[in-house]
Amino acid sequence: MEQSLVFSFFLIFTGAAAFASVALYTRQPLLVAYIVLGAILGPYGMSMVSDTELLSDISHIGIIFLLFLLGLDMQPSHLLHMLKKATLVAIVSSILFFMIGYAVGYLFGYTQTENMIIGIAVMFSSTIIGIKLLPTTVLHHRHTGELVVGLLLLQDIIAILVLLFLYSGANQTGTSSDAMVQFATTFVALPLIIGGAFVFVKYVLLKLIQKFDRFHEYIFLLAIGWCLGLAEIASLAGLSAEIGAFVAGVSVATSPISQYIATSLKPLRDFFLILFFFSIGASFNLSLVGLIAVPAIILALLVLGLKPVIFRFLLSRISESPQLGWEVGFRLGQISEFSLLIAYIAAGAAMIGEEASHVIQATAILTFLLSSYVVIFNFPSPIAVSDKLRRD
Template identity: 75%
Template structure:
């Protein structure tokens, strides 16, 4: 089928999303289910109306960058450092456990040792998008539960970046330097971010704060500029965006910026979930259905138990430990990236890659259902649990 214009593609995506989202709301389903289903329906492996999923994935990546920027705007640096120190053991312990579980399951299903190891690596992380999108604003800003979720996700992001660096180093010629460079770059990026905010960004905001359009423009430029700087330094764009947000968090203007950027973030996140559905090769379902389903069930069932046990070791109470575990009971968008990079580097085959992708989609959906039926969230099924 011929490729359509970008405008027509956006018409199909957002008009289709509006229709399916309406059906989802009437049937009390989470909206992201509608976006993923629409992607599978319109993508190249079903109706084929939208075939350039790589372009959509690139565009939708901006949504993740804005999500991390807005998250940074809500985090006071002193609280963040304290929480990361406290949660380091939990993040490392859970990562090792799920690396072992994924590796064992991969070997059991007959994949090579390298494929099993990468499947295990994909199971280590929880989704920043799901974890934060399902947190009510009051919990994210003011509750200990929100601090724990954010601290663990950030530590997992750091571990994920290290895993991605190993995968990238297998494709390039930098060798050990490719791993050392980001470790040096991170503190430099943080220092640069705080200095630029103090001596450039805040003075500009104070001088031209009457021009709301300018504040909006400056915030987007600052976010994307730090994201690009982080990528240039060998880190992830998400990490740069988060540093950009944290550097601005102590300023009174941070909440104004956060409020105004949320609609832009949601626009790109719709594209992200659409591209997840559209990129999935439906023809491989018969080969991957059993391993992907088993892995998804293991993740959704055991992540809450593992997090509950590990959080108890740092003196967290039962109720908070279980809630954090269920909110982190899925694998991550980083897992999708691991699958794509490992496939392009010929470390894993298409079947193993799609096992990871299918597991990600299933855990996105299953864990979302668990959270919206049991905990406060902006898209909770019951009015009693719905919190913006």
Template identity: 65%
Template structure:
């Protein structure tokens, strides 16, 4: 089949997504279902009409970068430190439990020790995209629920960065602890440099040229991408760089205008992200990993809410609030997919383990989205009493 041009791919993705999203809304289904289903349908496993999937997947990661940049813009630095302190104990214990769960399941299904540890790593994290996108904006900004969720997700982001760096050093057969130490030492330096540049360069420019909206948009975009790339060079990740870029601008009066300007661009790339998840999944692997994936997904969906409920309950959180957070974080993460792809490229895991993680991610994305949309306040709720923007 001839190579599909980028424009043809965009036409198929966004026209198809508009059609399936319409059907999903009429059928009262989460839109994420439509995007992933479209990826499976148009990708190599079924029709094969979109064949530049890797390019689209690389582009779609920009959506995650924008998501974390906007998350940073919405958080005050003092609030962030307070939130992370509250979330650290829950984060450490929950990550340890989920790592053990994934390792045990990997051993149960006959994977190697290294593959089992990688599966365990993938189980540790919850989806930032689903957690934040299904959380009402008013709750995200002003409520204790939003603060706790953001704190837990940010703690998981730091753990995920450590896991990604461990995997990147895995091709040598040994963990490069020196590089790991350098990367984490670079984190406060990056925050300091970003803060200085914002205070003495960006804010004066915003103040002087605030009438030129196109320039404000361009400067914010360049800042986000620049700090993200600098973080990557320092051995962190583009995602954490984007968050630092956002939070160093959070106290400026122009931060909310920038956030509103970038949201449509973020949504554009997030549609690509969920499409690429479906498109990269090989249906031919289903017979081999169907039973392990179903059992693993069921274990994640059952254990994660319970663990968060118990841990948050021990911290004197209200029972209803603890269950709410547990179900909102009751899936594995887009970081889990990055771990699967990276571990495969480093030849640490085989195709079976990689597709087990991918299938578990898709299943938990879908089922946990249904649970939240049907039972908790969210912006796309089917019941009017649960819809909160």
């Protein structure tokens, strides 16, 4: 690494503070500032921060903490009811979004496999943006928050299934039967991890918290250790670290200490999420803009235009109001950070070329930015432009 990690952090956070100040004065979403800063300072811009892979790995912790905090707000019985209601909408919408991405890839002459990967990448919405732009009151106590979270969780489950197939394709050295065995083992591991987590929390974790609840530093460390520990166990079992972190959060959600843990970890989560959005901007190869601009813009506009329509229609089929359907659709009107991971894995396994990979990346960046604008100008959010819409 050409620069030290300390110098890289200095550039990122000092630059982020400056760009965030400008963004707030001009009433722009802070996510825009972090992504633009990454593009400027990254290896394809001024090359002042060159080791974006390390920063991306570090920033991934922010996503893990985000899912952990999300789990802390989910009562297991409430979660099961919510997922049951949203399952059909999540599955049907994912199929329709896949068809949109596949059609755009086919239109621009990409290969069959590339079309399928582009279609898969379009299926999902961003957990980070969807949750970050929800006011706390809406997230915890409103039906809108329930639907947004339920749909995002179901999409995350579908995304993880896709990633399992991609990982097996990227890492497979044996026969197809070996890959199926690995896939089946992973599905067996999930209920075991969930059951083990609840047993451990009931008989070990909560007893430790009750005994030493006066030591706030200890509670903080115990929460981080539990989150990252279960994330690592899930990763070793073939699942994603995010799923492990979410299970860790849900397993503690029934305890009164859950809200204290959630409040304590929010600054740590935000620290890593700044790095995540910076790494998105920094990893984009600006020299390919001429090749991928048209397909990426068309795909982004289709995502932004059709996702709200599709969600509004499907939610009306399960007796939700048109107004709520539009709001949920616009809040989920982007593609996902999982899409970036899918593009990375597929490109690394030579399933898709660099150009197709950057179409997915550009579409993600465009939809992250534009959907954030739509939400903050029209719906309640912590960073809304209007004082009337701003909700913490």
